[in-house]
Amino acid sequence: MNEILNLIGSFLTSAVRQAAPLTIAGIGVAYAEKAGILNIGEEGIMLAGAFTGFITAFFSGSLFLGVLGGMAGGLIISMLHAFMCVHCKTNQTISGLALNYLTLGLTSFLFLLAFGKGSSLPSIAKLKSLPVPLLSKIPVIGEALFNQNILVYLVYLVVIVSCIILYKTEWGISITAVGENPGAADTAGINVYGVRYLMCAVNGLLGGIGGCFITLGQLGYFQEDIIAGKGYIALVAVILGRRNPVGILLTAMIIGFTESLQFTLQAKGIPLPSQAFSMLPYLVAVIVLLLSFGKGYDPSALGIPYDRNKR
Amino acid sequence: MNKNKAARILSYTLIVPVAVLIFCLMILLVGCDLGDALKGFWNGAFGSTYSIAEVLVKASPLILCGISVSVGAHAGFTNIGAEGQFYMGAAVTAAISMYAPLPARLLLPVSMIAGFLAGGIWAMIPGILKARFNISEVINTIMFNYIATGIVGILLQTVLKDPKAYYPQSSKIPKEMYLSKILNGTRLHSGLIVALVCAAFVYVFIRCTYSGYKIRAVGQNPRASLCAGIRVRRSIIFSSLLSGGFAGLAGVCEIAGLQHKLMDGISPGYGYLAIVAALLGVNNPIGIVIASVGIAILQEGANGMQRAGSVPTSISNVMLGMLVLLILGRAVFEKRLAKKGAHRV
Numbered sequence: 001m002n003e004i005l006n007l008i009g010s011f012l013t014s015a016v017r018q019a020a021p022l023t024i025a026g027i028g029v030a031y032a033e034k035a036g037i038l039n040i041g042e043e044g045i046m047l048a049g050a051f052t053g054f055i056t057a058f059f060s061g062s063l064f065l066g067v068l069g070g071m072a073g074g075l076i077i078s079m080l081h082a083f084m085c086v087h088c089k090t091n092q093t094i095s096g097l098a099l100n101y102l103t104l105g106l107t108s109f110l111f112l113l114a115f116g117k118g119s120s121l122p123s124i125a126k127l128k129s130l131p132v133p134l135l136s137k138i139p140v141i142g143e144a145l146f147n148q149n150i151l152v153y154l155v156y157l158v159v160i161v162s163c164i165i166l167y168k169t170e171w172g173i174s175i176t177a178v179g180e181n182p183g184a185a186d187t188a189g190i191n192v193y194g195v196r197y198l199m200c201a202v203n204g205l206l207g208g209i210g211g212c213f214i215t216l217g218q219l220g221y222f223q224e225d226i227i228a229g230k231g232y233i234a235l236v237a238v239i240l241g242r243r244n245p246v247g248i249l250l251t252a253m254i255i256g257f258t259e260s261l262q263f264t265l266q267a268k269g270i271p272l273p274s275q276a277f278s279m280l281p282y283l284v285a286v287i288v289l290l291l292s293f294g295k296g297y298d299p300s301a302l303g304i305p306y307d308r309n310k311r
Numbered sequence: 312m313n314k315n316k317a318a319r320i321l322s323y324t325l326i327v328p329v330a331v332l333i334f335c336l337m338i339l340l341v342g343c344d345l346g347d348a349l350k351g352f353w354n355g356a357f358g359s360t361y362s363i364a365e366v367l368v369k370a371s372p373l374i375l376c377g378i379s380v381s382v383g384a385h386a387g388f389t390n391i392g393a394e395g396q397f398y399m400g401a402a403v404t405a406a407i408s409m410y411a412p413l414p415a416r417l418l419l420p421v422s423m424i425a426g427f428l429a430g431g432i433w434a435m436i437p438g439i440l441k442a443r444f445n446i447s448e449v450i451n452t453i454m455f456n457y458i459a460t461g462i463v464g465i466l467l468q469t470v471l472k473d474p475k476a477y478y479p480q481s482s483k484i485p486k487e488m489y490l491s492k493i494l495n496g497t498r499l500h501s502g503l504i505v506a507l508v509c510a511a512f513v514y515v516f517i518r519c520t521y522s523g524y525k526i527r528a529v530g531q532n533p534r535a536s537l538c539a540g541i542r543v544r545r546s547i548i549f550s551s552l553l554s555g556g557f558a559g560l561a562g563v564c565e566i567a568g569l570q571h572k573l574m575d576g577i578s579p580g581y582g583y584l585a586i587v588a589a590l591l592g593v594n595n596p597i598g599i600v601i602a603s604v605g606i607a608i609l610q611e612g613a614n615g616m617q618r619a620g621s622v623p624t625s626i627s628n629v630m631l632g633m634l635v636l637l638i639l640g641r642a643v644f645e646k647r648l649a650k651k652g653a654h655r656v
Contacts, residue, residue: 040391040449080636090639093389093449097586098639102632108625113341117621224625232453239450273468279461282454289446298447 005140011260012144019256020148020155021046021213023249025234027162028206030243032078034166035199036179038303040096041081043231044103045204046211049074051107053212054222055114057124066124066216067151067209074208075201077103082200086193089305100231108224123221127151151213155249158206162245175199179299182306192306210234236285242297255281318648322641330634337629343620351622355615356608362615364497366607368569372397372578373603374506375561376585378513379554381594383434385517386550387530388441392434392452393558394582395459399433400426400562402463405471405573408484415487422488423563430559431552433459438551442544448551456582464575471573480574490568500568509557510596517596526550558582587631590638606631 025046032039039045052073057066077099084095115122127149136146166172177185178195186192214230215222233255241247262277338348356366376393383390407413407422437451464479473482490500517523528536529546537543561581570577588606592598613627 038449040453084636084639088640088643090642093391094586094590094635095639097391097583098632098635100632101583101587101628102636105625105628105630105632109337109623109629112623112625229457232457235450236454273465275461275464275468279458282457282461286451286454286458289451290440290444303447303449 009140009143011264012141013147014260014263015253015256016144016148016152017218017256018259019249019252020152021210021217022230022234022237022252022255023210024151024155024158024213025207025210025231026237026241026248026252027158027245028074028203028210029234029238030241030245030248031162031166031175031199031206032203033238033302034175034179034243034299035196036182036299036301036304036306037082037085037196037200037203038092038096039078039081039200039203040093040235041077041099041231042096042203042207042234043227043229044096044100045074045077045081045207046214046231046234047100047103047107047225047227048077049208049211050215050226051103051111051211051222053208054124054215055110057212057216058122063124063127063216067212070212070216071205071208074206074211075204078200078204078207079197082197085200085305086196089307092303092305104225107222111222111224121221121223124216126220127217149217151209151217154209159245159249166245176299179301182301186306186308192308196306207231207234233281236281239285240281240288242292243299315649318645322645322648325644326634326637326641329637330630333633334626334630337626338616338620338622341620341622343616343622348616348620348622351616351619352612353615354619356612358615360494361497362611364494364499366604366611367503368498368500369607369610370600370603371500371503371506371568372561372565372581373585373588373606374503374510374600375564376558376581377588377592377599377603378510378596379430379434379557379561380585380589381592381596381599382513382517382526382550382557383554384589384594385523385530386526386547387533388438388547388551388554389449390434390452390551390554390558391449391586392437392455392459392555392582393561393585394578394580395452395456396430396433396555396558397562397565397578397582398456398459398463399429399555400559401566401573401577402466402471402562403429403559404563404566405481405484406466408488409471409482415485418485418488419490419567422567423560426559426563427556428559430562431554431556433559434555435548435552438548438555441551442547460575463573467573467575473572478574481572483572484566488567489571490564498569500564502564502568505560505564507600509560510600513557514596522546522549558585584631587635590635 025042029039029042049070053066053070056069057063081095081099084090085092129147129149132146136142174190174195177190178192182192237248237251237255240251258277258280262274265272335345338345355362357363376397379393380390403425404422407418407425413421433455437448437455440446440451441448467479471481473480490502493499493501525541525546528541529543533543566573584606588599588602591602609630610627613624616622617624
């Protein structure tokens with residue numbers, strides 16, 4: 001009995017660890033999308049965050065600075081996206097894809113520049129787990145939820161704060177207004193461009209944390225294309241979670257479960273193709289999109305540049 | 312010449328020196344001799360018959376996927392899913408080579424048609440979802456990419472797996488199915504001709520046929536098209552079918568012409584690169600052919616630079632991303648130029 005509980009406990013722990021970066025990156029995307037900025041470049045933002053986070057942590061020796069570096073990296077890429085989308089009024093899908101290419105190339109270019117082509121990957125000590133007194137002693141779930149690294153607690157905080165901001169404050173209303181009807185929001189005195197820039201900044205900061213979670217919290221090293229599609233999975237979590245922070249958290253948890261289930265099954269040598277699990281979230285996303293049609297979950301102005309001079 | 316046109320041409324031509332400057336700066340940043348690196352670039356892309364052939368080998372699937380993206384774009388269907396459609400076409404080819412009880416001579420034409428349909432149907436599902444239910448095709452086609460690579464991965468470990476091979480890959484297709492070589496001693500195959508024929512077809516189809524006209528009209532103004540009696544939904548769905556078909560055909564040609572078997576990661580992101588090709592080629596088949604060859608030159612040249620002066624090949628990705636951003640940002644610059652010109656007059 002104890003053994004089974006232990007197994008479930010470690011399974012949950014790994015699920016939470018997989019879900020945390022998806023959640024925080026997804027909430028970032030939700031902010032931007034609620035303000036009408038479609039962000040296919042989330043992959044690039046996370047990759048930039050993973051890279052700058054690792055580099056700063058490696059050279060400064062401080063994981064705290066590493067996280068700040070990760071946030072800065074994500075911010076740079078997302079501000080580029082904001083500049084393209086808000087100022088240049090470009091096609092947001094193409095801009096996002098271009099940024100993905102740019103960061104994919106730039107991070108591996110700079111990584112080779114910094115470390116050369118060594119045989120061994122440079123690595124750092126990962127973020128340590130900080131057990132919360134008392135709470136971490138709860139059987140089964142205590143270990144999984146409250147004996148994690150500090151970024152996981154930050155994710156909990158971001159979920160709660162985002163819920164309050166988006167649904168209980170005037171800011172949240174302004175953000176939604178800008179995403180639903182920028183023209184009306186502008187007439188009501190909301191600075192549409194400002195809100196969109198700000199939401200892109202939030203997206204970059206949170207996405208950067210999500211990215212450096214992977215290098216600083218999960219792996220402790222960096223290599224080319226280390227995000228490997230996690231940015232797109234974060235987009236899936238945003239859709240399935242309907243841009244609601246709690247929804248995103250739950251979706252990310254479910255995706256995290258399937259991922260750690262896959263690891264567990266593979267470790268046990270059960271011969272199931274890994275793709276059967278890895279394509280599951282995408283499949284579910286398509287089905288949910290199909291089922292939710294006509295209900296108008298998408299902000300009306302999502303992906304449409306706002307031009308003050310046009311009607 | 313009027314001021315606006317001059318501003319447009321100037322803003323386009325200014326992109327070239329900016330891109331070249333960034334390119335050279337990055338090479339210098341590595342600490343590599345600029346001359347050596349550029350020589351390596353030249354040798355990688357044009358140094359021998361073989362390297363020129365390699366450029367064209369890379370360009371052929373890009374051309375097909377590029378026109379795939381452009382056909383969708385004409386109808387306002389943003390096809391990010393060429394990658395997945397490519398995989399579906401490739402998977403169908405492998406399946407036909409292993410299981411279809413057909414005379415050997417028929418295998419290639421049948422798999423071309425089947426691959427076209429497989430890619431087309433894979434794109435048509437998001438197309439129908441967009442046309443009927445107004446569900447964004449951007450997200451859906453991305454999801455379909457991952458689902459397609461997942462399906463191919465599962466097939467490769469089950470029904471399509473070559474029992475003799477250690478890695479998950481399909482057995483080699485029969486010799487009769489090979490696309491013929493164009494140049495002996497190189498890997499250049501007649502997939503290039505298929506790509507060029509398709510590009511010519513799309514050029515004529517979009518410009519000179521009624522269906523093509525309808526597709527363009529729907530892409531530019533769906534509401535006006537509806538009022539003019541065009542069946543908007545049908546046009547979108549048809550263009551998505553056609554769009555996916557070309558990407559599927561690229562998958563068929565890649566297997567029948569080059570790899571001769573299906574494996575994981577058979578496309579090094581052609582479907583995503585194709586979006587860049589379509590953008591650089593402004594959705595015009597001739598432009599796309601030029602852009603695809605250009606992208607292939609950039610990649611092969613980057614390989615050459617790595618051999619010559621250990622410049623990381625990722626420089627080609629940086630340049631591609633940068634080019635797209637410059638082209639997107641160009642419009643603002645153009646407007647500013649045009650305004651300035653207007654003030655002076």
